[in-house]
Amino acid sequence: MDWIRDNKPLAAILGVTLLGSLALGYLLFASWSEYTEASETYQAVGQQIGALKGERLSPTDANLKSKQAVVAEYSAQVNKLGAALLFLQTPAEPIKEIDFQAKLKTKISETRTQAAEKKMQLPADFAFGFEEYTGKLPVSAAAATELSGYLDALHELVQLLMKSGVQSVDLFQRSKLPIESQATAPQPANNNNNNFGRQVQGPAPISEKRQIVLNLTLDQGPLQLLVSRLTNPEDMKYFTSLRLLRIENEKQDGPLRKDVKIAPQDQNVLSGTPVQDTTKKEEVASDDIKPPAPAYEDTRQVFGSEPLKVRMEIDLVKFLDAAKGVAAQAPAGR
Structure with missing residues (x-):
C-alpha cells in the first residue's frame, strides 16, 4: 500500500493495463466461442445439404x-x-x-x-x-x-x-x-424392335x-x-x-x-579506355542548350x-x- 501511495501515476497505469488485459481476454474468449459455434453450425448445415442433394426425389406428382x-x-x-x-x-x-x-x-x-x-x-x-x-x-x-x-x-x-x-x-x-475412305455414305443400322439382343445406339x-x-x-x-x-x-x-x-x-x-562478337566501342568501355570522338568539330559559341551525345551501351544481349x-x-x-x-x-x- 505504501508503494501505491508513493507511485500513484504508475499504479494507475498498471491498474488500467490489468483491467484492459482482462477485458480483452474476455472478448477474445467470447469471440472464439462464437466462432466455434458458428463453424460447427455451418459444417452441420453443409452436411445436411449434401445429404439432401444425394438423396433420390420422392416419387410424387409434384416432384x-x-x-x-x-x-x-x-x-x-x-x-x-x-x-x-x-x-x-x-x-x-x-x-x-x-x-x-x-x-x-x-x-x-x-x-x-x-x-x-x-x-x-x-x-x-x-x-x-x-x-x-x-x-x-x-x-x-x-x-x-x-x-x-x-x-x-x-x-x-x-x-x-x-x-x-x-x-x-x-x-x-x-x-x-x-x-x-468411304465411296458411299454409310447406311443407318437397322433398328428392328423384334430383334432379340439388339444393340441400343446412343445419341448421335x-x-x-x-x-x-x-x-x-x-x-x-x-x-x-x-x-x-x-x-x-x-x-x-x-x-x-x-x-x-x-x-x-x-x-x-x-x-x-570466344563466339561473342564485341564491337570496338564496347572493348573500350570494358577496358576503361576513354573513347575519343575523331569526328567532333569545333562548335561555334551559342546560347542554345543541346543535350549531350548518348554514351555507348555498356551491356549487349548475347543470349535469349x-x-x-x-x-x-x-x-x-x-x-x-x-x-x-x-x-x-x-x-x-x-
Missing part, C-alpha cells in the same frame, strides 16, 4: 412435374445453343471431285506467293496436308464437299500465321476424315474434331498474338481449340565467350534473342446437324 419443367427448360436452352453454333459455323458449299482438286492447286499456289511476300517459309511439299489429292480425286462428291470445307478452314489458319508474324512453318499435318455425335499439327519458328510476340487470335472470332471464323502447346528455345546452350521452336496441336471443331436437337436425343433422367 415429377417440377423435374420435368426443369429438364424441359434446360433442353430448350441446349438446343438453342446448338442451333446458334450451327448458324455461326461456315457451311461447306457442294463441290465436285475435279473442282476440289483445281481449288486445292489454286490455294497452294496463292498461299506460296503470299508466304514469299510475307517472308514466311513453307515446307517444300506444302499442300495444306492434302498432298495425295494433288494427283488423285476424292472418292465421292460428298467427300469432296467435306474436304473443301476442311481446306477453307486450313487456308484461314495459314493466313492467320502470316498475319501474326510466323517466320517459318516447319511441319503442317492434318487428320483424315472418315468419309475420305454433335461435333467432329479435326486435328492439325504445326511446327513453327517465331518470336515470343508473334506467338502471343497467334494464340490470342485463334480464339477471336474476328480473326478466326472457324471454331478452334488449342489442345497442346510446347515451346523451346532455338538454341538450348548459351554462347561461348533467338526465335522459338513451337509445336501446336489444334482441334478444328465442326458442329454436326445433331447439335440442333441434342437434348431431345439424350436419354431421360431417372
